[in-house]
Amino acid sequence: MIPQSRPVINEQDIALQAGVPLATWRRRDAPGFRQHVPALFDSRVRVYDHAQAHAYLAGQPIPALPAGPHSDDLLNDEEAAALLGVTPSTVRAYASQSYLPRGTTVYSLRLWTRRDLEARRDTPPRQGQGGGRPRGASGPTKTHAYEGDPRLRIAADTLAASPGAAHTHLAADLAAQHGSSPRTWERLLAQAARTPTR
Numbered sequence: 001m002i003p004q005s006r007p008v009i010n011e012q013d014i015a016l017q018a019g020v021p022l023a024t025w026r027r028r029d030a031p032g033f034r035q036h037v038p039a040l041f042d043s044r045v046r047v048y049d050h051a052q053a054h055a056y057l058a059g060q061p062i063p064a065l066p067a068g069p070h071s072d073d074l075l076n077d078e079e080a081a082a083l084l085g086v087t088p089s090t091v092r093a094y095a096s097q098s099y100l101p102r103g104t105t106v107y108s109l110r111l112w113t114r115r116d117l118e119a120r121r122d123t124p125p126r127q128g129q130g131g132g133r134p135r136g137a138s139g140p141t142k143t144h145a146y147e148g149d150p151r152l153r154i155a156a157d158t159l160a161a162s163p164g165a166a167h168t169h170l171a172a173d174l175a176a177q178h179g180s181s182p183r184t185w186e187r188l189l190a191q192a193a194r195t196p197t198r
Contacts, residue, residue, distance in 0.1 A: 002040055002074040002111065003066045007050040010107045014053060036062060041076055047107050071115040074104065083117050090178040094120070099150035154178060155185065155192035 002008055014033075015025035037056050039046045055062045077088040080100075084091065094100040095110070100120055103112040158170055171185035178185075 001076075001079055002047075002106065003049075004070045004072045005074055005113070006065075008040065008047040008106060009050045009053050010045065010047050014048075014057070018057075033057075041109065042078075043076065043109065045107055045109050047109065069114060071113065071118075073114040074106070074111040075114060075117060076109055076111055080112050080117050083114070084121050086179045087177060093154055093178070094150055097150040097153055149188070151178065151180070151185075151188050152192055152195075155188040159189060159192055 011026065011030065012022050015022040018025055018029070020028075033053075033056060037048050037052050039048060041047060049065060052062050052065070075083065077091045080091045081088045086094075091100065091112075092110070095102050095112070100112060101116050103110050103116075105111070154174065158174060162170060167186050167189045168182070170189055171182040174180075174185040174188075175182040
């Protein structure tokens, strides 16, 4: 997590500022640096809070990061998945299908604000952006129960990639990969088979 969207720096830029090749910096300086300045994400791409990195390199006390969650925090797909109760691949699928904002890219890391993720979490798929049917409205608001659900596209793509496969097997695989129950995915697959998606 990048607290409150603070400026960050990666190891390549740190080495560049030090005037040494990245491999040299990693061999000579990185062990001590990493002991004192924690990476903001547990991933192959190491990014650090810019103010903390600068303080360490200048021999100054390392400032503390802001405490507690903030709406401007930037979360990666794993952190977003934990907040939404889905898998990281589902987070990425949601973003590619506009169920989530596309997010922002920082040093090749795709990130989302806590604000956007909490807004998505608090608006379940079947309720729509406005939180369901307007007060006083009557009659159906959707042509089917899963209209607008991004999982329908996943189901349709799975059917296209696996023609003739049993829906029960596909549903079990989708549930393991994206969350929700196999029975829910069976319904989504059935609906996708009846309603071609664009």
